[in-house]
Amino acid sequence: MKQWLVFLVATLALLLVGCEVETAWSAHEEEFNRIRELLPQQYSTNLSLPESSREDVFVVYSIDGVMVEDNRLLYTNPDVDTTIELTLSITHANQVRQYTIDIIEVSEANRDLNVVFDIIFDTIDAKIPSRVTANLAVPQVYSVDADIDYLIDCTDIVRNRIVYTFPDQNETCSLTAIVTYDGVTRMQVFTVTMSGISSLPQIPTVYITTENNDDIWSKDIYTKATMSVDYHGMYDGDAITNAGIQIRLRGNSTMFMPKRPYKIKFDEKTAFFADYKEYDWTLLSNHADQSLVRNASAFWMADQLGMAFVPNYTFVDVYINDEYQGNYLVSDHVEVTNDRVDIEEHSANIDTGYLIEYDYKIFDYPEGTYNSFLVDNIPFSLKSPDWDEDVYSNAQKTYIDNYMTNLLDTLQNQEDYSDLIDEASFIDWFIVNEIFKNVDVGYSSVYYYKDAGEKLKMGPVWDFDLSSGVPGYLHERGPTGWYTPNWNKNRFFHYLMQYPEFQSALKERWNEVKDTAIDGVLDQIFVFADHMTYSRHKNFLLYSVIGNEDEWWTAPEILAIDTYDGQLWFLYDYLETRIAWLDTEINNFD
Known part of the structure; x- marks a missing residue:
């Protein structure tokens, strides 16, 4: 019995000593791991080494003893x-343990x-959003002449855009x-969070309820209804x-x-995604345009050119x-008002205000x-004066x-037109329609107006869904060649394009706005598309037309593209090529 007690006491003593040693080594390891995390892999200026984090732990640094x-x-x-071998001597509970860390001077x-790479990587980091909710252009760094390539592990990068x-x-x-900068290549990994579809931002939603849930079936007869709008925080408008x-x-x-597209008439004048109130508005469907953004992009360009009246262009979701x-585009009704x-x-009066439309539809x-x-x-x-008004007379027509x-x-005879037309408005209208190669320039939706x-x-510009390569029935739909000034258009x-003075004015205006309104539309295509990612996704779930809809309005080039992103890039490439062609032709004018 006595021998057994001696053995038990000895065993407990050994266990206690072992625990003390293990505790000491644990403290050493914790301190070393903490310091290792704090030390940089390299240094290029005087470097302060981390102090001990505990009063009972002592750290001494040495190099080569x-x-x-x-x-x-x-x-x-x-x-x-130069690689420096830094030795750490860590003391705790009278136990000393040494560690080494390599650090590059x-x-x-x-x-x-x-310094340069830090600038580049910091700039990239600052440009990565906290959440990706649409296709995203990879960050570019323009302050440094470096080549930057990207890889991502969860999707594709197509033409420098991360695909959502x-x-x-x-x-x-x-x-x-x-x-890669100055022959040196370095890499850095950044975390990107792609948002789940349920958390994507929503564009405003328009809810229309017809009386007795009646169908909207006529172009001539209105159906009574009510409308409510949920802005989803995307627009600051009147309720x-x-x-x-x-x-x-x-x-x-x-x-x-x-x-189908719709015409809306409010019972009271309403600011419908605009800063002015009117009765009549339109919901443009853009069905033939599988990018959805041709109308908005053309209106944007007209806006940048400063045309007197530019139709509204606000994307919404519509429920009836x-x-x-x-997905629809809220826009104006082309009419005479103080705001249009x-x-x-x-x-x-005979010499009053006139709004007319070049319009072959009247033959239908x-x-x-x-x-x-x-x-x-x-x-x-x-269009105005309206022949239903009491003041209207045939003398006005x-x-x-x-x-x-x-x-x-006058134009046919090459006589002076300066007293007849406002040349600047004709040129701006021409620039927008010729860039987009609008099929309607010699058919309809071509508006002229004259004040007393x-x-x-000329203006406003209108109706671009069948433009820039869309119409399959149009032989000359490609991005090169004159269109609007053809005799049959x-x-x-x-006739205007045969005047040297008109060509000269067109050339001057083109070069004045080339870097802004004209080239800017290429980036604006993606601004519009990325703004409505969730909406366009829903739209093409409902209308599975991309790569599928083989109709009279669909060009083979459009039909061959089976993704929405592909449709955007088609429009981008088309306009880029067309702008370059027009730039060469216009600047070849004497």
Whole structure:
């Protein structure tokens, strides 16, 4: 019994000693791991070494057996990068343990490189958003002449844009930046969080409920309804809640496409995504345009050019009787008002305000359907003055008919047109329509207006869904070649382009706005698309047309593209090529 007690006491003593040693070594390891995390891999200036974090732990640094004084590693400016073996002597509970860490003392040349790479990587880091909610252009660094390539592990990078993949949940991705500067290549990995689809921002939503859930079936007869708008924090506008409206179909060929466009008439003047109030508005469907952004992009360009009236361009989601209809563009109705085409109206004078449309559609209707006239067989419809007004007279139609006839005769004869047209407005209208190669420039939606006592002007621009390579029925749909000034398209511009003074003015204006309004539209395409990522996703779930819709309006080049991103890049490439072609041709004018 006595021997057993002696053995037990001895065993307990050994265990206690072992615990003390293990505790000491644990403290050493913790302190070393802490210091190792704090020390940089390299240094290019004097470096203060970490102090001990505990009163009962002592740390001494040395290099080749020589203690580092004041825990300060002095930078010696070596000719080449030098690896320093730093020894740490850590003491705790009278137990000393040594560790080594390799740290690089950077040469002066590489020190300058480090500064440059730090700038580059810091700039990249600052440009990466906390969440990716749309396709994202990879960060570019313009302050340093470096080559930067990227790799990402969760999606593709197509033409320097990270492709958003609509994950169900947030997805963490690693974005690797590979930077080459002055012959040196370094890499850094950044964390990118791709937002789950349910947390994507939403564009404003328009809810329309028809009376008795009636169908909207006519272009001529309105259906009574109410409208409410949820801005989703994306637009700071007046509240629209159960507003009384009337709604009908609009458009011509577009009216028979799967996604139909609408005309809205509010019971009271309403600011419908605008800073002015009007009764009449439109919901453009953009069905034939599988990028959805052609109309908005053309309107944006006109806005940048400073045209007198530019139609509104706000993307919304539309529900009718609780059924999703798709992505639409809220826009104006082309008419004479103080906030739209601002000219004199409601006057019995002959020289009053006039709004007319170059409009071959009138031949599709019985004679007398539209108030119209012909100028050398070119059909025009008279929008204002309105022939239903008491002040209207046939003498007013005769006046504007004679004015347009005189203009065409003047241009045909190459006579002075300066007293007849506002050349600047004609040039801006021409720039937008010719860049987009708008199929309608010699058919319809070509507006002219003239105020009392003033010259004839052009505008607003309108109707670009069948433009820039979309129309399959158009043989000359490619991005090169003149379009608007062809004799069989728009004869007014056909003759204007034969004037050296018009060519000179066009050249001057083109070069004035080339770097801003013209080239800027290329980036604006993606601004519009990225703004409505969730909406366009829903739209093409409802209308599975991309790569599938083989209709009369779909060019083979459009049909061959089976992704939305591909449709955007088609538009980008088309406009880029067309702008370059026009730039060469216009600057070749004498």
